[in-house]
Amino acid sequence: MSISSHRIATIPTLLISMFATFASIYVAGRLWQDAQNRVYLIKQLDRITGQGQSAISVDDTLKIIACREQHKKLAALEMELAAARQEGFSSNRLIESETNGTYSKTRPLVVIGILTGFGGRKNRDAIRKAWMGSGAALQKMEDGKGIIARFVIGRSANRGDNLDKDIDHENRLTNDFLILDDHVETEEGLSKKAKLFFAHAADKWDAEFYAKVNDDVYINIDALGATLATHLDKPRLYMGCMKSGEVFSEPNQKWYEPEWWKFGDKQSYFRHASGEMYAISRALAKFISINRSMLRAYAHDDVSAGSWFIGLDVKHVDDAKFCCSSWSTGAICAGV
Template identity: 85%
Template sequence: MQSRGSSARLSGMAFRSRVPTLLLSMFATFASIYVAGRLWQDAQNRVYLIKELDKITGQGQSAISVDDTLKIIACREQLKKLSALEMELAAARQEGFTSKRTETTYTNDAKSKKRPLVVVGILTKFGRDKNRDAIRKAWMGTGAALKKLENEKGIIARFVIGRSANRGDQFDRAIDNENRKTNDFIILDKHVEAPEEFPKKAKLFFAHAADKWDAEFYAKVNDDVYVNIDALGATLATHLDKPHVYIGCMKSGEVFSEPGQKWYEPDWWKFGDKRSYFRHASGEMYVISQALAKFISINRSILRTYAHDDVSAGSWFIGLDVKHVDEGKFCCSSWSSGLSPSLSLSS
């Protein structure tokens, strides 16, 4: 016969053994309720998804995946939130919470950010600082005058140059020093300056300019050409209604097939009768519209270049729906001994 003490101990042990069992039972109950609730919620979601699909597709069964459906519903929720925000904004305006000063400032900013008329890239080389200075004095300007040209006439002018094959040498340093004083260069860091790479530099200029400036036109000019800025602006203004326009002094030109000749073309055999190029603008200066500059920017890695930049540019537009404009004012009309050519852009 057990004593009272031993009975008490047994009762205590039985009570302690019941506590974990009770906790496990409670946990199992809550887990069952949670799982059942999630299953019910999932079922409700599926019903909702099916109804949404029926509304969208007008069919009795799902025509797209559940993932796509979730995306559609998410989009609808975003639209609902956007609509609610628009309603709140409209209500706030009615109650006078919109600042008139802010609206005026925005309007003025929009006007001041008018699209530039043209970005002029003056392709230059190392050791041509005298040519650049002459252009700055003749028509481009420096400092405030250059800024005025941009703000009042919408004409952005920059010298375009690459880097030396010996990166960081005296040529690179000279250009960097000059640019620190004038701030009027586009320096193509990934382009190596070399005579045979000139056509690639023209392509990179158009691509860079199209990426940096949202202009109506983009012009390539040599660094020995003097331009009548007012006449250039007036001429380009007459072509604003042409989205795909290529303007220049159009020519065909002879293809030189002998390696020793000055204008030798390694790919001479590709051009028709092997004697004449296709129609293209002379390289002293030519202008393209924004759409064509964007085309060059997008396709820069696959656009072919030939021995000359003007022929290369002309080749890019042959297969496109482009308006070729033979502009006599873009032809170099006067060549004098010891003087640089000037474009006859007279008003």
């Protein structure tokens, strides 16, 4: 090969070397510039955040922002809880009306049905004076604590007689009755009456809980409200003084059960709440309302209520504060 040919072959090599050198200088310059930009941005971030000591990454910044947002939400919830405790026990949930699509900010905590009879005027007056109130006091309990209380009674077998007229007159004066027009008052019909109370109450009021009470029981309203409020997270709650009593199979016995042969060993009932007072959640009250025509009513209302929930995914809560046999510190009810 000639000398001139050798020189021509080395020209591309020189060009490639020069290009690589210039490229290296350019890349180094850009990296230096980016580094300078990052240093400037970090300094600005330090100045804005007031850190001044160390740089934080974008990921760390996002975590800090998320944490601050969580703190804001927690603080807001704590304020709402404090306000709820001060104002009463109503549930501050947004409830959509099934009829017109409007929303209500509150849902009553509990509807209390006090099962009473035609001869129970003295008991009713005593309850009004002791814990239920009347007129403005009754309305204040509903508005302030989210607790609705009504005396529950059916109609006379002789429809429209003096018994019915006396109840209608009393209700015009007090406006504190839930009258079951589709129920005839009889001693044997207490279980059906309890069932109809839950069904009608669930249809009339959209509450968190529904409680059945006898008219010879006094209630500590604040204790009831505080206790139920701790169980708002249980959608299918059945709560009371739980027991498993003896099944009486002889007709001359006080608590005789005509269908005694249906209960297991024929000697003891399944677990159920004592009838003086017990509470169920909204979902169970709706279940009773929907299935009222199919639910069996046994001789005793407490046994009947317990039977309605067998086979359902129900949370049974046994709370001694619902045992009304004696009044003690923190008790919810007491029999008189």
